[in-house]
Amino acid sequence: MSEPFERAKALFFDCLAHLESGRLIEAEQAFSESLALVPGRASTLSNLGVVRRRLGRLDGALAAFDELVRVQPEQAEAWLCRGEVLLQLDRHEEALADYDRCLAIDPNRALAWSRRGSLLRLAGRLEEAADAFKRALTLGDDSETTRYFLASVAERQAPPAVAPAGYVQSLFDDYADDFDHHLVDVLHYDVPQRLLGPLAGRRFAQALDLGCGTGLCAPLLAPLAAVVDAVDLSERMVAKARERGLYRDVTQADLVAHLQTTERRYDLVAAADVFIYIGDLAPVFAGVRRVIEPGGVFAFSAEQGDEARDFVLRPSLTYGHSSNYLKRLAAEHGFEVADLQPHALREDQRRPVPGWLVWLRQTA
Structure with a gap:
């Protein structure tokens, strides 16, 4: 293997150690250095995006996931990650499109269905939102919050007594x-x-x-x-x-x-x-x-x-x-x-x- 690849690989494992210890700034720097040595590596792009998102550097996270979906357009997880950042940036239409891409590849993603339901609720598409929340629950998302969201858009669904404390x-x-x-x-x-x-x-x-x-x-x-x-x-x-x-x-x-x-x-x-x-x-x-x-x-x-x-x-x-x-x-x-x-x-x-x-x- 080439020297740049070996160096990138070593940096990648350093990144993981930083990440495990909560040293996010050091992890971001090491992931960036690793990516400079071996551009376009999916695992590095994915982790770099996650770290930047945890640091609140959403534009940088989006840039990493933009590149990730370019190199791995067939991976549902890549579109899901990109959609999550777009959601945080309040770019709702783009986020909805990414969740749809994720589900077109893998329709068994409960989180993507739940997120899709939330965006459809905000858009006033209540029947579609209810269907999305039901799909999320069917796939194992049994959270109080998803049931609460479903009750808010489904007239026949009995509302819970209170909003979930965690929500x-x-x-x-x-x-x-x-x-x-x-x-x-x-x-x-x-x-x-x-x-x-x-x-x-x-x-x-x-x-x-x-x-x-x-x-x-x-x-x-x-x-x-x-x-x-x-x-x-x-x-x-x-x-x-x-x-x-x-x-x-x-x-x-x-x-x-x-x-x-x-x-x-x-x-x-x-x-x-x-x-x-x-x-x-x-x-x-x-x-x-x-x-x-x-x-x-x-x-x-x-x-x-x-x-x-x-x-x-x-x-x-x-x-x-x-x-x-x-x-x-x-x-x-x-x-x-x-x-x-x-x-x-x-x-x-x-x-x-x-x-x-x-x-x-x-x-x-």
Whole structure:
């Protein structure tokens, strides 16, 4: 064998050692050097693309996978890898085309079917999306998330009670850095002001912010209560909320589990744009009743749903609730409805999302 090939081979194995040890920068450099010695080698291109993707260097990863599909156009995995990077780059039409190429070569790729379903859902092609999710499940993708996605696009599919915790946590961990700007400046979100503004002038001993996110409610809760606690499922959202310095404690936990176990009691509980990820709100109401003081206020927002059903799961992957359901839950858990108002919660595709702003008072 030639000296360049032997050197490239040695570098390749060095790359794998770097990769195993988590030394991604060193691995990328070694893969690049190996590729320069023996251009077009599929295994090197594939690993280089994977490393660059893990480093967040998506353009470089795409360049590696571009070359990979050129030298191995018959390999389903090559098209799948390229599609994954295009998906991260929000180049949805190109990503969908790559998943289709992958499945034309190997129709038994569950991940490709699941990704295809997600892109078709975003494009509004709901029947095709449902078929793709069903194919993914048939091929062994038995994840809660895929079942949740299927329920969002298949009318006859009973929606799960809540969004999968792993899906919600991953969604908001990835969203944390851009959350405030995107929600407020792009989606014109003003629920904290609308929900907590009417309480101005009142004074509470202790408040709890359910699903606090980055803490957008904190500046509005701080003047209302002597102390404010918060809970959120996302680790990165919790870190952002703590940075505000306005909460006494911020707990990373499922909010229902937290309500069922905390020893603290509150006379104000707020939940802004949280229930869009929870269909069955009965456990939430039971938990709030457990922690709220007599006469306490429970203020929250919810998306408007179908008045003929308690809750629905939409293709947007959010739950909508009927006003009758919210009123019934309030009565069943010892709350009276102080006010319930329709209000646009944010925008989606530049259209207002109809919702409810609700204020309850604990009476029993």
